[in-house]
Each structure stands twice: as structure tokens, then as C-alpha cells.
Amino acid sequence: MDNNSFITNFQSPADLGELISFHGQGYGSNLEALLNDSQNGTNWTVPSYAKIGDIVFFMCAKSSVDYRHMAGIRKLARNTGDPAIISLADDQYDLHEKYAGKILAVGTIKNAPQKRAAGSAYPGWGADIDNIVFLKQPVDINEFRSFITVSTRGAITKLDDTQYQALMRLIEKNNPGFLSVYMQQSQELPGMYDIIEGMTDEELEAGSKQSSTGPAPIYTTTTALRKRNPYLPEIVKRNANGVCQLCGNPAPFQDRKGKPYLEAHHILPLASNGPDHISNMVALCPNCHRKMHIVEDQSDINKLTQVANSI
Numbered sequence: 153m154d155n156n157s158f159i160t161n162f163q164s165p166a167d168l169g170e171l172i173s174f175h176g177q178g179y180g181s182n183l184e185a186l187l188n189d190s191q192n193g194t195n196w197t198v199p200s201y202a203k204i205g206d207i208v209f210f211m212c213a214k215s216s217v218d219y220r221h222m223a224g225i226r227k228l229a230r231n232t233g234d235p236a237i238i239s240l241a242d243d244q245y246d247l248h249e250k251y252a253g254k255i256l257a258v259g260t261i262k263n264a265p266q267k268r269a270a271g272s273a274y275p276g277w278g279a280d281i282d283n284i285v286f287l288k289q290p291v292d293i294n295e296f297r298s299f300i301t302v303s304t305r306g307a308i309t310k311l312d313d314t315q316y317q318a319l320m321r322l323i324e325k326n327n328p329g330f331l332s333v334y335m336q337q338s339q340e341l342p343g344m345y346d347i348i349e350g351m352t353d354e355e356l357e358a359g360s361k362q363s364s365t366g367p368a369p370i371y372t373t374t375t376a377l378r379k380r381n382p383y384l385p386e387i388v389k390r391n392a393n394g395v396c397q398l399c400g401n402p403a404p405f406q407d408r409k410g411k412p413y414l415e416a417h418h419i420l421p422l423a424s425n426g427p428d429h430i431s432n433m434v435a436l437c438p439n440c441h442r443k444m445h446i447v448e449d450q451s452d453i454n455k456l457t458q459v460a461n462s463i
């Protein structure tokens with residue numbers, strides 16, 4: 153998996169001023185609105201090495217310090233004598249109790265991290281996070297502490313692939329159909345099909361309920377593609393003369409024009425900076441072509457390299 157994933161500590165308001173600013177900006181104590189506020193920028197603490205597309209799990213901190221901190225803010229709010237601020241502080245305290253020690257949302261890093269200005273209330277690096285999905289059933293730290301040790305010193309806990317997948321499965325278990333909900337507003341989650349392969353039949357059944365018999369929803373995406381020389385596939389296929397250059401069998405069927413069906417394949421993929429050149433190309437039957445992309449067997453690669461160089 154090329155993506156990183158992190159648990160980031162979602163802190164209760166740093167001080168009374170921040171609480172009042174939540175109030176002024178209209179979030180009140182609506183955490184979901186706060187997390188999803190793309191208009192005002194959703195800049196959260198991330199590690200400096202975070203990349204666009206990395207997955208962030210928002211977790212509410214849970215320590216006696218946080219409780220004292222929230223109690224302190226509530227006291228300060230009382231001192232203002234402003235009923236709106238007092239009730240907001242009470243709501244925040246209740247939210248803190250409800251979510252403390254739990255993962256409550258998942259999102260995706262939207263832009264490259266930037267170092268925050270010196271003296272910022274939250275030092276370190278920050279990035280905007282979008283595609284935030286708020287969990288109806290948060291995941292309690294007791295459900296994952298056996299395989300993830302949440303950092304108590306930093307705001308960030310980096311997860312490896314195994315931890316990421318296990319945590320995603322817990323989220324899916326508590327929130328059946330989560331992956332589908334996530335896909336409605338984003339794209340595929342990294343490692344999604346590995347996560348799905350690990351699910352029980354019941355979990356699959358619960359997730360599949362999100363699908364409908366109508367046309368599937370459309371989303372658009374931008375992908376960087378490589379320009380190809382349009383003559384090369386035809387040359388490669390003519391050279392192969394209707395025979396797969398990996399298994400040596402005749403093409404398994406003929407196309408609509410009665411020509412043996414083979415597919416041109418780049419031995420070192422264009423996406424890995426392989427050349428779009430005849431010396432890097434072979435013609436394969438559809439089975440062998442799939443196999444090359446799925447299995448990437450080194451002896452197959454060696455064999456095809458020899459074939460391409462001998463022509």
C-alpha cells in the first residue's frame with residue numbers, strides 16, 4: 153500500500169477563546185459540522201511526511217489532563233455569565249465524555265502539509281482533510297488497544313498496513329456499510345479490497361445492503377495517463393502471428409473481424425517509467441496478460457524480455 157494512515161488526536165477546545173470562536177463561527181457543539189467545515193478550511197495536525205490521499209482517523213483524546221482542561225474551560229465559561237457560552241461549554245464537556253478515547257471520524261488528506269507559524273496554538277504541521285465521514289458508532293480504544301498503541305506524547309499515531317486494515321474492519325463492524333458510505337463521497341479507500349476479503353459473510357451481507365438496482369452513481373476523477381505510440385501494438389501483434397508470446401498457445405478466440413485476439417503488453421509498465429518502445433513490448437493472450445499484471449512473476453518477466461529482444 154502506497155498510502156500512510158494515522159490516528160490524529162482531536163482535542164477539545166484549547167481554551168475559552170477557542171470555545172467562543174466555535175460559537176461565533178456557528179459550529180456550536182456540533183462536532184460533525186466542525187469536522188466537515190470545508191468553507192473555513194479544515195486544517196488538522198498531520199505529520200510533515202503526510203501525502204495527499206493518506207487516511208486520517210480522528211480520535212478524541214482521553215486523559216485526566218483533558219478532563220481537568222474541559223472542567224477548567226467550563227469554569228471560565230461560568231465566569232463570563234453569558235448563558236450561550238455556559239451552555240456551549242456544558243455541551244462540549246458532554247461531548248468530551250461521550251467521545252473521549254474513541255475514533256469518531258475518518259477522512260483523507262487533501263493537500264501537502266504545511267508548517268504552522270511559530271507561536272501557533274497547535275504547533276507542527278497541518279493539512280486540510282476532506283471526505284470526512286462521521287461514524288454513527290465510534291470505535292472505543294478498548295477495541296483496538298491490543299494491536300495499536302496510541303501515542304500519548306504526540307498528536308499523531310502512525311499505523312502500519314496491518315493495523316490500518318484491522319482498524320478499518322472494526323469501523324466496518326460497528327458501522328455496517330461504512331466502506332460503501334465512504335465511497336459515496338470519495339473514491340476507493342486504500343487497501344479496500346484486502347479489507348473486504350477479510351470480512352465475515354455477515355459483514356459482507358450488511359455492507360451489500362447499500363447497493364440498489366438502479367444505475368450506479370457516477371463520479372469523475374482525473375488520472376495522469378501516458379501518451380502511447382499508436383503503431384506499436386499493431387506491429388507487436390503482427391510479429392506474434394496469432395500466438396501468445398508467454399504460453400505459446402494460439403489466441404483463444406478471434407475478434408469480430410476474424411483476427412486472432414491478442415493484447416499488446418509493456419513488460420516494464422509505462423506507469424513505472426517503462427519505455428513505449430518495441431523492445432519493451434510483447435503480444436499476449438488475455439489470460440497471460442492478466443497473469444502478468446496480477447502475479448508479476450519474475451521468470452515470466454525474464455522470458456518476455458528475451459522474446460522482445462530477440463525480434
Ligand SMILES: [Zn+2]
Pocket residue numbers: 396397398399400401436437438439440441
Ligand atoms: Zn498466453
Ligand SMILES: [Zn+2]
Pocket residue numbers: 416417418441444445
Ligand atoms: Zn499489460
